Amino acid sequence: MRKNNTLWGYFFLAPQLLGLLAFSLIPLGFALVLSFMNWDGFGEKTFAGFSNFIGQFQNPVFWKALWNTALYTILYVPVGIAISLLLAIMLNNIKGKEIYRVFYFMPVVTSSVSVGVIWMWILNGDFGILNQFLAMLGIDGPQWLTDTRWVMISIAMLSIWWQVGYNMVIFLAGLQGVSKSYYEAAQIDGASKIQQFRHITLPLISPTTFFVSIMAIIGSFQVFDQAFVMTNGGPAKASYTLVYHIYETAFVNFRMGESSAAAMILFVIILIFTLIQFKFSDRWVHYES
Template structure:
């Protein structure tokens, strides 16, 4: 009904008064133009420009010299490439499952008919909106080897002080834990929305059939949540691959290069050494990999994501 009136008016205009129809078109383009111009200026053109830079040896001072694939060769032969990939993969291997599982458990607990749900939700979501730089300073203090709260608390159980941020072994794990703390509230909210959309009749029917709580979870809740989990997985792969702030503030990429992530390395190559061409080729390799992972995730979703309402 709604669309019909709209379409009827549109059709009437286009048939009887082509001038007005053209006017309508023009207004449409005009009102859409700011963002169209915006993405052209700040996304489309920069993407091509970035590709161009990656084929030059430009360092902000030098003339633009075309070097073909030389930057990509340099990058693929650089030792740093495997280091930053290992670091980033280690980070997402902990942070993605960690935050989704924590978010799922919290959402399930808040989906029960208990009191105080809004208060709990407020508490769990708080870390997500707070300034990363500020909470990283706070976590650096909690993680402090000699006086930090964490080691002090662990010493009660006779555990020797752990070099949370100052050892190669622990640094990336420590940052991942902080990230889980920051991300789980977001996942909780998205999953809670997914839980709300599951039709109550499924549970009623299964209760009549005498299904246990665990069976309900495994056979109804989890399958029905797969679209939500898929969404979170895709978003986190894109987002966590670009981690920068936390490692920059908490460890500056150290000790050694044990917490240097891909984006941090791009930042260093570009804005510390001004090797813009090389940095751009790093950025494109990252883009390509994230793109391929996202496509693969979409291709694999048939195997586990359930879209039956």
């Protein structure tokens, strides 16, 4: 019976495992091998050693892309997590939260191209809705997508709106797992709402916060669609991200080896940040016993 159950378990796991192998592990291995090669995508591959990696570190465009990606991460991750948590707290104890949850989650399932095109109209510096609203308040709105000072802020704003529903649902699930008995005991002891949030809510949903922060940072380092659709990496490469650099190097300049090397560097960066988060998670992540 146990052997039969094990076989059925592997049977149901097989589609996911095959998908992981075909679309993740094999392409990752191929990219790793290709990062040590010179190849234009059509001709013969020649061994290049570490020259592709050295070339990336000596390329100012790569460092520009890395800086833009880091700036986007700084703008997007903390603000997005804070807004998602705030919305989850607001929806946690109200009637009809299922309806609100659907509305907030709808942008998540909308295609990135559609979202990008809509926000291009919203953020248009001449006739966009946002600047029209600011003008009603007596504020002269900036050129959101054509000003190097505002373009990454604009992309971060879009991403927060686009993904806030996903993080909110995750936080909402974490909040619903917190027993109300903790809050009842805190109220008896005279704890304020802020004290309850600080000493009960935050510690008990810290595993959820940990998960959301890891996924948000990984996603932020992979930002591409927004910059590709809205700004094409401009102006003056102010929204030129690391994944955009990987794409352009491979499919515009046809330097597959250099592109793979940049992708491997991105993989290592994401891995390092993830390991650092796991390393220090014991200091602030509390699992209910």
